Amino acid sequence: xxxxxxxxxDVAGFPKIRARxxxxxxxEQAMTFKPGVHLxxxxxxxxxxEDGLFELHTNQSVHVGKAVIICAGIxxxxxxxxxxxxxxxxxxxxxxxxxxxxDHYRGKRVLVIGGGDTAVDYAxxxxxxxxxxxxxxxxxxxxxxxxxxxxxFESRVHVKTFYELVDVQGGNWVEKAVIVNNQTKQxxxxxxxxxxxxxxFHASLGPIKEWGLEIEKNDxxxxxxxxxxxxxxxxxxxxxxxxGKLKLIATGFGEAPTAVNNAKTYIDPKAKLFPGHSTSMxxxxx
Numbered sequence: 001x002x003x004x005x006x007x008x009x010d011v012a013g014f015p016k017i018r019a020r021x022x023x024x025x026x027x028e029q030a031m032t033f034k035p036g037v038h039l040x041x042x043x044x045x046x047x048x049x050e051d052g053l054f055e056l057h058t059n060q061s062v063h064v065g066k067a068v069i070i071c072a073g074i075x076x077x078x079x080x081x082x083x084x085x086x087x088x089x090x091x092x093x094x095x096x097x098x099x100x101x102x103d104h105y106r107g108k109r110v111l112v113i114g115g116g117d118t119a120v121d122y123a124x125x126x127x128x129x130x131x132x133x134x135x136x137x138x139x140x141x142x143x144x145x146x147x148x149x150x151x152x153f154e155s156r157v158h159v160k161t162f163y164e165l166v167d168v169q170g171g172n173w174v175e176k177a178v179i180v181n182n183q184t185k186q187x188x189x190x191x192x193x194x195x196x197x198x199x200x201f202h203a204s205l206g207p208i209k210e211w212g213l214e215i216e217k218n219d220x221x222x223x224x225x226x227x228x229x230x231x232x233x234x235x236x237x238x239x240x241x242x243x244g245k246l247k248l249i250a251t252g253f254g255e256a257p258t259a260v261n262n263a264k265t266y267i268d269p270k271a272k273l274f275p276g277h278s279t280s281m282x283x284x285x286x
Contacts, residue, residue: 002077002098002201003019003098003099003118003121004018004019004020004023004099004100004101005018005019005020005099005100005101005102005125006018006019006121006125007019008022008249010248010249010250011249011250011253012250012253038058038061038063040060041058041059041060041061042058042059043056043057043058043207043208044057044058044059044207045057045207045210045211046068046211046233048230048232052066052232053065053066054066054067054068054232054233056068066232066266066267067232067233067234067263067266067267068232068233068234069226069233069234069235069236069256069259069260069263070208070220070228070233070234070235070236070239071235071236071237071239071256072205072208072235072237072239073237073238073239074201074203074218074238074239075203075204075205075206075208075218075239076203076204076205076206077201077202077203077204078201078202079097079098079197079199079200079201079202080197080199080200080201080202081199082095082113082165082168082195082197082199083164083165083166084165084166084167084168084178086167086168086169087165087168087195089168090168090170090173090174090195093170093172093173093174094168094170094173094174094192094193094194094195095168095174095194095195095197096194096195096196096197097196097197097201098196099122099125099126099196102125102126102128102129103129105126105129105130105194106129106130107129107130107131108130108131108193108194109130109131109132109134109190109191109192109193109194110126110130110132110133110134110192110193110194110195110196111134111135111136111165111177111190111192111194111195111196112126112133112134112135112136112157112195112196112198113135113136113137113165113195113196113197113198113199114135114137114197114198114199114200115137115138115139115141115142115143115144115198116142116143116144116198116199116200117143117144117145117148118198118199118200119135119137119144119198119199120135120142120144120145120148120149120152120198121144121148121198122196122198123135123152123155123157123198124148124151124152124155124157126157126196127155127156127157132158133156133157133158134157134158134159134160134190134192135152135157135158135159135160136160136161136163136164136165136179137159137160137161137162137163138162138163138164138182139161139162140161140162160179162181162182162183163179163180163181163182163188164179164180164182165177165178165179165195166178166179166180166187168195173193174192174193174194174195175191175192176189176190176191176192177189177190177192177195178190203218204218205218205220205239208220211230212229212230213228213229213230213233213235214228214229216241217241219239219240219241219245220235220239220240220241221240221241221242222234222235222236222240222241222242223242224242224258225258225259225262226240226255226258226259226262227262231266232263232266234259234260234262234263235259236252236255236256236258236259237252237255237256238252240255257275261273261274261275
């Protein structure tokens with residue numbers, strides 16, 4: 001999970017919900033139907049056989065099915081590296097690229113780096129538990145949502161613009177961060193217990209790009225049925241694009257059942273597209 005401690009505000013029925021809690025509830029809901037689950041496998045190849053079945057080749061096994069639905073999010077992602085080479089030596093020892101548990105930072109002196117939504121959200125989250133929070137950004141303009149930026153400057157977070165990280169120092173754990181003002185070239189040392197990068201991630205579809213799917217700017221092209229250009233292969237969520245597409249959790253929740261029910265009619269052309277209302281399915285939850 002990329003941002004387990006961040007709050008989500010666009011899921012119907014929840015004024016706000018922490019990401020990890022939403023995921024836990026989604027898993028519980030999905031397990032109602034007792035699906036087969038295979039974890040810690042990386043899908044490498046998709047093959048359509050002469051009999052019409054699909055083979056998904058992973059790094060561990062081969063799965064066979066009548067249809068495929070791709071919900072790969074933004075794809076595989078790796079964190080954008082911090083500019084200071086020495087930061088690598090402290091990864092897992094005070095340097096982090098995402099916040100797993102906010103309580104780990106309780107009472108700590110934390111440096112947050114970045115100017116986008118991730119960095120600003122992290123700084124505001126940490127303000128609630130940390131002894132002190134400093135956010136540095138290499139420019140004076142922020143890419144984060146306007147309201148979040150307003151809250152940042154109204155908070156007790158110490159914001160330093162035009163600053164960049166040049167060195168990380170310490171023993172077994174981070175002790176100091178050396179930052180430089182890119183306008184005056186003046187350096188400054190900050191005593192810190194933790195450094196959190198909010199510089200984002202590099203995303204890639206990886207082997208999915210080699211499956212013969214129509215790709216547009218790292219997204220899979222689908223129609224209103226969530227069909228790809230390969231019959232029997234569907235996709236939903238952040239991995240897809242179509243006219244008017246919005247990359248939101250709220251819209252992804254609608255695309256998933258669209259893909260599933262259209263896949264059902266692909267497998268069985270005589271099946272009804274409409275699955276019925278869940279309120280009429282009295283056996284659910286038993």
